[in-house]
Each structure stands twice: as structure tokens, then as C-alpha cells.
Amino acid sequence: MKMGCKTRKEAAITSHVFLELCEVKKYWDVEYHFNEILSSMYITAKKTKSSKTLTFIPISSFDGISIEEMKKYLILDQEHKSVHLAIVDSDLTSVYYQITDGIGDPTxxxxxxxxxxxxxxxxxxxxxxxxxxxxxxxxxxxxxxxxx
CATH class of the missing domain: 1.20.5 (Single alpha-helices involved in coiled-coils or other helix-helix interfaces)
Known part of the structure; x- marks a missing residue:
């Protein structure tokens, strides 16, 4: 909450994803951050000790997310233009989706x-x-x- 989380729910979801990446998935160099522009928490981690750093955006499965919001999250990883949505349900089931630059609504x-x-x-x-x-x-x- 001290980093800038708006709600306890956001802090709890971020903590859950953080612990899952550390303890269950065994990722390396797991760190949480707050982005003031997006006003949200995110996590960075490496799949292996020498792999590239991945960015994870923890969100609740009950929160709606538009394609425009997904595009905004891509600013968190300028180098790879790719982030992972960590969608957490109320029973703490997590699903991870990778989104990359180029996503858009059909015109x-x-x-x-x-x-x-x-x-x-x-x-x-x-x-x-x-x-x-x-x-x-x-x-x-x-x-x-x-x-x-």
C-alpha cells in the first residue's frame, strides 16, 4: 500500500502473483513496482537466471479491461513490447496471458x-x-x- 496501491484488493492480488511467481513458478529476480503514469502495480521477473526480464500486470478476473488499456500496459516493457496479464480469480486461480504490440480492435x-x-x-x-x-x-x- 505504501508504494501506491489504490485498494487493498489490488495489493492482495499483486502479493498473490508475486508469491506465485516466487514460490510456485520459481522465477528469478522477482520484484514489484508501481507505475505512476498507469497508477498500477506490476511485477518483473526472469524465467531463468539468465533469461530476459518479463513484466506481469496483476488484475482481478472481475475487472474489465479494454484493448486500449492493454496497449497502455505495453509502455512498461519498451524493449520487448510484450507484457503478461496475470488474471486472478476470487479462488486465487491465476491465468497468464501474454500481450504484444500490434493488438487492436477490428476496424x-x-x-x-x-x-x-x-x-x-x-x-x-x-x-x-x-x-x-x-x-x-x-x-x-x-x-x-x-x-x-
């Missing part, structure tokens, strides 16, 4: 391009099977076009 432009691509593919399939489709329609026969 409306990319969704529109995807729709156009599917329409073009469907149009191509219809054109290449035009004769079969016409004959089936004339005789009222249902058909299935196999995609190859």
Missing part, C-alpha cells in the same frame, strides 16, 4: 474489406458453376457445390 474498414472479399469469392463460385446452377434451377433439383 470497420477491415470488416468491410472482409465482406467484399467474401462477396467476390461467392461471385466467383457462382460464375464458375453457372451452368450446373441453371440446370438444377430448371428441374427444381437441390444441389450442393463442393469447394475445392
Amino acid at each position: 470497420p474498414e477491415s470488416q468491410e474489406e472482409s465482406i467484399k472479399d467474401r462477396r467476390m469469392k461467392l461471385d466467383g463460385d457462382l460464375r464458375s458453376n453457372k451452368k450446373i446452377l441453371e440446370e438444377a434451377a430448371m428441374y427444381g433439383i437441390p444441389i450442393t457445390i463442393n469447394k475445392k
